[in-house]
Amino acid sequence: MILAFKCECGNHVDFHAFGDRDEHGRQWLELEDDERIAIIPGKDGFVLKCNFCKETYRISVSTV
Numbered sequence: 833m834i835l836a837f838k839c840e841c842g843n844h845v846d847f848h849a850f851g852d853r854d855e856h857g858r859q860w861l862e863l864e865d866d867e868r869i870a871i872i873p874g875k876d877g878f879v880l881k882c883n884f885c886k887e888t889y890r891i892s893v894s895t896v
């Protein structure tokens with residue numbers, strides 16, 4: 833497990849690296865269970881949405 837998400841409601845999901853890499857050698861992180869959260873892209877970042885309580889968490893991505 834590389835990254836763990838835990839919602840305020842107690843829902844949690846882990847991201848795993850299974851060794852798959854992109855053309856730059858960076859590992860892909862894959863959701864343990866994509867029924868628990870949704871990852872929604874936005875124009876300057878993305879939003880994690882808990883599928884249990886519907887709470888949303890926004891993460892901004894610097895484009896610089």
Ligand SMILES: [Zn+2]
Pocket residue numbers: 839840841842843882883884885886887
């Ligand atoms: Zn939740």
